[in-house]
Amino acid sequence: MSESAGGNLDHVLTESRLFPPPAEFTDQAVIKSQAQYEALYEAAKNDPEGFWGAEAKEHLHWFEPFTKVLNWNSPNVEWFVGGKTNACYNCVDRHVAAGRGDKAALIWEGEPGDTRTLTFADLQKEVSKFAAGLQSIGVQQGDVVSIYMPMTPELVIAMLGCARIGAVHSVVFAGFSAEAIADRNNDAKAKVVLTANGLYRRGKVLPLKETVDEALAKSPTIEKCVVLQRIEDQETPMVEGRDIWWHDLVADQPEDFPAVPLDSEASLFILYTSGSTGKPKGIRHTTAGYNLWAKRTFEWVFDHRDNDVYWCTADCGWITGHSYLVYGPLAAGATCMMYEGAPNHPAEDRFWDLIEKYKVTILYTAPTAIRAFIKWGDDHVDKHDLSSLRLLGSVGEGINPEAWMWYHEKIGGKRCPIVDTWWQTETGGIMMSPLPGVTATKPGSCTRPLPGVVPVVVDEAGTELDVDQGGMLCIAQPWPGMLRGIWGDEERYVEQYWSKFPDKYLTGDNARRDPDGYYWIMGRIDDVINVSGHRLSTIEVESALVSHPAVAEAAVVGRPDEIKGQGIAAFVTLKSGEPTDELRKELRLHVRKEIGALAQPDEIRFAAAVPKTRSGKIMRRLLRDIAAGKETAGDTSTLEDYAVIAKLRENDES
Ligand code: ATP
Ligand code: MG
Numbered sequence: 001m002s003e004s005a006g007g008n009l010d011h012v013l014t015e016s017r018l019f020p021p022p023a024e025f026t027d028q029a030v031i032k033s034q035a036q037y038e039a040l041y042e043a044a045k046n047d048p049e050g051f052w053g054a055e056a057k058e059h060l061h062w063f064e065p066f067t068k069v070l071n072w073n074s075p076n077v078e079w080f081v082g083g084k085t086n087a088c089y090n091c092v093d094r095h096v097a098a099g100r101g102d103k104a105a106l107i108w109e110g111e112p113g114d115t116r117t118l119t120f121a122d123l124q125k126e127v128s129k130f131a132a133g134l135q136s137i138g139v140q141q142g143d144v145v146s147i148y149m150p151m152t153p154e155l156v157i158a159m160l161g162c163a164r165i166g167a168v169h170s171v172v173f174a175g176f177s178a179e180a181i182a183d184r185n186n187d188a189k190a191k192v193v194l195t196a197n198g199l200y201r202r203g204k205v206l207p208l209k210e211t212v213d214e215a216l217a218k219s220p221t222i223e224k225c226v227v228l229q230r231i232e233d234q235e236t237p238m239v240e241g242r243d244i245w246w247h248d249l250v251a252d253q254p255e256d257f258p259a260v261p262l263d264s265e266a267s268l269f270i271l272y273t274s275g276s277t278g279k280p281k282g283i284r285h286t287t288a289g290y291n292l293w294a295k296r297t298f299e300w301v302f303d304h305r306d307n308d309v310y311w312c313t314a315d316c317g318w319i320t321g322h323s324y325l326v327y328g329p330l331a332a333g334a335t336c337m338m339y340e341g342a343p344n345h346p347a348e349d350r351f352w353d354l355i356e357k358y359k360v361t362i363l364y365t366a367p368t369a370i371r372a373f374i375k376w377g378d379d380h381v382d383k384h385d386l387s388s389l390r391l392l393g394s395v396g397e398g399i400n401p402e403a404w405m406w407y408h409e410k411i412g413g414k415r416c417p418i419v420d421t422w423w424q425t426e427t428g429g430i431m432m433s434p435l436p437g438v439t440a441t442k443p444g445s446c447t448r449p450l451p452g453v454v455p456v457v458v459d460e461a462g463t464e465l466d467v468d469q470g471g472m473l474c475i476a477q478p479w480p481g482m483l484r485g486i487w488g489d490e491e492r493y494v495e496q497y498w499s500k501f502p503d504k505y506l507t508g509d510n511a512r513r514d515p516d517g518y519y520w521i522m523g524r525i526d527d528v529i530n531v532s533g534h535r536l537s538t539i540e541v542e543s544a545l546v547s548h549p550a551v552a553e554a555a556v557v558g559r560p561d562e563i564k565g566q567g568i569a570a571f572v573t574l575k576s577g578e579p580t581d582e583l584r585k586e587l588r589l590h591v592r593k594e595i596g597a598l599a600q601p602d603e604i605r606f607a608a609a610v611p612k613t614r615s616g617k618i619m620r621r622l623l624r625d626i627a628a629g630k631e632t633a634g635d636t637s638t639l640e641d642y643a644v645i646a647k648l649r650e651n652d653e654s
Helices: 023-028 034-046 048-059 087-097 120-136 153-165 178-188 208-216 246-250 288-301 319-331 350-358 367-376 401-411 490-498 538-546 581-595 620-627 642-650
Strands: 068-073 076-081 104-109 115-119 144-147 168-171 192-196 199-201 204-206 224-228 243-245 267-272 282-286 309-312 335-339 362-365 391-394 418-420 455-458 471-475 505-513 519-524 529-531 534-536 551-561 565-574 603-606
Touching: 034 048, 048 068, 048 076, 048 288, 076 288, 087 120, 087 153, 087 288, 087 319, 104 120, 104 153, 104 350, 115 120, 120 153, 120 246, 144 153, 144 178, 153 168, 153 267, 153 319, 168 178, 178 208, 178 282, 192 208, 208 224, 224 246, 243 246, 267 319, 282 288, 288 319, 309 319, 309 350, 319 335, 335 350, 350 362, 367 401, 367 551, 391 401, 401 418, 401 538, 455 505, 490 505, 519 538, 529 551, 529 565, 534 538, 538 551, 538 565, 538 581, 551 620, 565 581, 565 620, 581 603, 620 642
Parallel strands: 104 335, 144 168, 144 192, 168 267, 192 224, 224 243, 309 335, 309 362, 362 391, 391 418, 565 603
Antiparallel strands: 068 076, 104 115, 199 204, 267 282, 455 471, 471 505, 505 519, 529 534, 551 565
């Protein structure tokens, strides 16, 4: 942990705007009143076993009932002990069995414009064939299968196909390097890898199979490689005896291959974190608790109704794609949109085009995308009819209040509630979020905890802090979707999450609770800036910068300062206009005016881009090195574009 850990955080940003849910929304909402929310919340908090036992019985299919709801022996947890279920069955077969087989499960569009729709019945046939195919090449329960695939329906079929036979999937984002794939294959001891012969990205074909071949030269545990033919007429290297075409694998397989009953605590998947704060951790999630958490949080937060067309823009390479493109919405029987390509191909209005074309009702995306849309300009949005939308979501980073306002006005037409959802790979699903029919929202706040989530904000000693004091965000009670460990590294699991406070899950984020009981995430514990003994959160200074009309994106970090301990260095990308000294001065004054002299950046660097993870999160730890004039240290395997770092070093103009 950095030298800035410890003590409480000063809170300097205030936000007084309040947006109650529209009455028409509330009238039809799944959860309609504060009283209803509070009743659920209290029940889950005071009697977790009673509450979650009943939820699990109602919302999952059980081949064999569980005998005990919860075994909690911190940090080890088991939910729904003794029960047997199957996540693929819950997401697919359950709906077919209930007569909903004809409903669209996936509506997919490829980047070139090709489209496919799969009903739940179609999905059942496809996952059956694929699961049987996997078994035919020797994949057994507990084996790890690496998935390095484009955002096609087969990626979802691959995940669900693994779940159907109890194989543990490990999805690796299809933009990672051969090195990163090999690392993950080896860390997880994967037996099989699933890939494609290419994907479309900004009009070009990226040849995935060549990258996988390079990775497989360094992945001794991999025995077989299954290759989807995404691109026709593409020369694809195939290794005799090891590589198999997807279409050959499934050709003679049965369409009614049954889902295997699995222990509640059987591993469902491993997923590596984004690597924003350090080397990615292989987070392990299990079957029943995770599936239930994904389903119920989806239904509550996205207010799911039967006729929704729901679109989560996240890639399946991230936890958001796992929980809110696959396991949550499909378990809830939702119709999910899925898109393969870039948001700016063939033009910057592709998302709005898709929303108009498919009459999308719910959009779930990330602040990094929203900031890009703002930068690209309103013209792209104005060309399209977005009136089908009724609800918007945000995830991945804090959303700056000004970006929130743009999302609300421009995309939501001022009528759609926004759910700013705070959670992590480790938490399995959403932990804090507005309930769209109930919660009056404040731009920049993830508002209140969901039923089952008991957050506490504490100081170094673990003492709970008062309202409006910033400190470390912990979760005080186990919840069904929580991680079960770090794959193959029990020590790191305990060290990372349970060593500081043995009875509380340490999230690694800072937060404060305001007098209305709303939570405000204040950035990472490691990113706190300590100016003359005042501990400041990155996000508040960044939000102050973003509230200036010229600024598109801002990242701030501490840098060594002989007098103050730390000074503030800000990296700023502009919407338009020139990076002048004048503007630099203006921005410093702007921050001073918005949140005070203490938070005024000592240094502002204009940048064409700031370093981000492949999932689009700002990597402040790399900026810290640059601001301090040091070499880049630490893990850069999840960095989106190394050139950004080189460029920032060149641009040292202050
Ligand atoms: P690593 O753990 O490897 O450093 P990471 O924390 O970025 O990477 P993820 O699990 O993808 O990996 O991201 C979770 C983190 O993202 C949270 O801990 C939080 O810092 C941030 N985050 C996610 N959603 C929100 C949100 N709505 N508001 C503020 N921060 C958010
Ligand atoms: Mg993290």
